Amino acid sequence: MEARRPRLGSAFLLAQVGAHAAQQFTERMTELDLTPAQVGLLRLVASRPGQSQQSLAKQLGTPATRLVPLVDGLEKRGLIERRRNAEDRRLYAVEPSEEGRALLGRIGQAGAAHEQAVTAALTDDERDVLHGLLVKIADQQGLTPGVHPGYLRLRS
Incomplete structure (x- = not known):
């Protein structure tokens, strides 16, 4: 006789699958x-x-001083560029470089493969249902769409 899997809470399962998916990503x-x-x-x-x-720091929910090393690192790798802001010379406008845009294509491919791998046990219809339910939970919890809450913990 096969052992029954214990009933775990949905919040635990979300955390477990989320941590696993984050590690794989x-x-x-x-x-x-x-x-x-x-x-x-x-x-x-x-x-x-x-x-x-x-502005970027505000959208990510992190202090600008904590974002500077991250921006510096991407700039040193040639993935983003800082240019003087035409409207306010005290600020820099941050833009992706040509190399950064090319890398985004590879990131997109890797992200699609990741999505497929993590949800491989589901049908297309089940993936749609899961996505809808997760969006509903994220909205109810006040999470910013597309922004990982980990930015709140960035170290300066």
Whole structure:
């Protein structure tokens, strides 16, 4: 007789699957020589080019001083560029470089493979249902769409 799996709480299962998925994503991004935080920032910069670091930090929910090392690292790798803001010369507009945009294509491919791997046990319809339920929970919890809450813990 097969042993029955204990009934675990949904919050625990979300945390368990989330931690596993995050670790797997980290490993995929390591192959691209990126951290998940760098990926998130690069995606945000590409989705809204020309914003200041202060604006980016606000969207990520982290102090601008904590974001500076992350921006510096992406700039040193040639993935983003800082340019003087035409409207306020005290600020820099942050934009993806050509190399950064090219890397985003590879990130997208890796992300799609990750999504497929994590949800491989589900049908397409089940994936849609799961996605809808997770969006509903994220909205109810006040999470910012597309922004990982880990940015709140970035070290300066």
